[in-house]
Amino acid sequence: MQIIGASYLFLCDREFSILKNAGLLFDTRILAIGDYEVLRQTYLDAKANFYEYSVILPTFANPHIHFEFSANKMSFAYGGFDRWLDSVMARRDEVLADSTQAIKESIKEQIRSGVGMVGAISSYGDDLELLAKSPLKVNYFNEIIGSNPSAIDFLYNHFLKRLDDSMQYKSSRFKPGIAIHSPYSVHYVLAKKLLNLARDSNLPTSVHFLESELEREWLEKESGWFKQFYQERLGVDNPRALYSINEFLELFSGLNTLFVHTLAAKNDEWKKMCEGGKIVTCPRSNRLLNNRLLDIEAVGLDNLVIATDGKSSNVNLNYLDELQMMLFSYANYDCAVFAKDILAMATRQGALALGFNSGVLKEGMSADFSIFKLGSILYDGQEALQFLLHAREAEAVYIDGINVLG
Ligand code: MCF
Ligand code: FE
Numbered sequence: 001m002q003i004i005g006a007s008y009l010f011l012c013d014r015e016f017s018i019l020k021n022a023g024l025l026f027d028t029r030i031l032a033i034g035d036y037e038v039l040r041q042t043y044l045d046a047k048a049n050f051y052e053y054s055v056i057l058p059t060f061a062n063p064h065i066h067f068e069f070s071a072n073k074m075s076f077a078y079g080g081f082d083r084w085l086d087s088v089m090a091r092r093d094e095v096l097a098d099s100t101q102a103i104k105e106s107i108k109e110q111i112r113s114g115v116g117m118v119g120a121i122s123s124y125g126d127d128l129e130l131l132a133k134s135p136l137k138v139n140y141f142n143e144i145i146g147s148n149p150s151a152i153d154f155l156y157n158h159f160l161k162r163l164d165d166s167m168q169y170k171s172s173r174f175k176p177g178i179a180i181h182s183p184y185s186v187h188y189v190l191a192k193k194l195l196n197l198a199r200d201s202n203l204p205t206s207v208h209f210l211e212s213e214l215e216r217e218w219l220e221k222e223s224g225w226f227k228q229f230y231q232e233r234l235g236v237d238n239p240r241a242l243y244s245i246n247e248f249l250e251l252f253s254g255l256n257t258l259f260v261h262t263l264a265a266k267n268d269e270w271k272k273m274c275e276g277g278k279i280v281t282c283p284r285s286n287r288l289l290n291n292r293l294l295d296i297e298a299v300g301l302d303n304l305v306i307a308t309d310g311k312s313s314n315v316n317l318n319y320l321d322e323l324q325m326m327l328f329s330y331a332n333y334d335c336a337v338f339a340k341d342i343l344a345m346a347t348r349q350g351a352l353a354l355g356f357n358s359g360v361l362k363e364g365m366s367a368d369f370s371i372f373k374l375g376s377i378l379y380d381g382q383e384a385l386q387f388l389l390h391a392r393e394a395e396a397v398y399i400d401g402i403n404v405l406g
Helices: 036-042 081-096 100-112 128-132 149-167 188-201 213-221 225-233 245-250 267-276 283-290 319-329 335-354 383-390
Strands: 002-010 018-026 030-035 047-058 060-065 115-122 137-144 174-180 205-209 257-261 278-281 304-306 369-373 396-399
Touching: 002 036, 002 383, 018 036, 018 047, 030 036, 036 047, 047 335, 047 383, 060 100, 060 257, 060 278, 060 304, 060 319, 060 335, 081 213, 081 225, 081 283, 100 115, 100 128, 115 128, 115 335, 128 137, 128 149, 137 149, 137 188, 137 205, 149 174, 149 188, 174 188, 213 225, 213 245, 245 267, 257 267, 257 283, 267 278, 278 335, 283 319, 304 319, 304 335, 319 335, 319 383, 335 383
Parallel strands: 002 047, 060 115, 115 137, 137 174, 174 205, 205 257, 257 278, 278 304
Antiparallel strands: 002 018, 018 030, 047 369, 369 396
């Protein structure tokens, strides 16, 4: 049992309450929250530490990240989804070879930027052990990809083997799950089987969906760039879309799914996705691959969570940089108010989306919190904004009550 206090505690509850000169009493869970001096006087045996001019807040959730692509720097083309996918097809192998060191670095980058929970999309299983043995809390989404009907059995069996491997590590901190890559790349027999498995076994699910207008055109009209992609890249003579948009969405009914990107979706489609799931937005990835950002007003801030995506579509995996991008991009919101919304998405909403008892500083929650030394008092009433502008690297990150940066 110990006490840690700071000049500011951002509870990240619904009201975005901030306590000044306050502290947490915790073991693996938060046992009490209140005035630091009062806690100290009450629990005289507990070791106590106070961080002046600092902020304590719940650890962040980064719900969509591809660790296996961590070695990418400048190998992929940006400025259009077509160019990007072409470049990934051409250079994927060299980027993926020997990724261990880069994955380790990315895990550290998460923690240094205050992330305690991730939704990791694993395409190959190369990140399994590294993530399972890391201090991060993980939704480990084994990804299925493949549209060739003659490969279905092979892909399905290979997938089950990977899922099984990840099940070996299942714990309260590590949850195996299933990612359907996208409606343009996964055969419906595979998608249907695996989503039924997710339903029966209560596994978390994730999908890249309506990331580009090209994807929408393909699903609706079976024409455009994806037609050419199927013909020329994959050698399919008369390619057909595997689903309509609604048929694809129907497969996810009753599941709590993370729908990633959804840039080209429409109001009724977002509504359907949010019946059971959440929308994940990756602002820097969207800017680079699709030259646009999500219409967050139409989605509704309560339905949203924020992620970095992988180094395959980003300049780094620093979660604070992603939050700043969000803050600077959506200029029609009042910056001080929007900063609180962003922190709510990054903490409470993100933890809820990943199914962890975390993301809010509250008695009974896991003792998952970060400490950032800012070196000054924060302008009254604009604390969240000042934090997003100036917090760069965590001083300490506690996960289940243990400082994993120590
Ligand atoms: O989220 C971005 C863009 N959309 C789709 N896929 C990926 C992203 N970053 C990495 N990927 C992976 C994906 O998981 O790239 C491959 C898949 O394995 C693309 S399909 C050849
Ligand atoms: Fe992605």
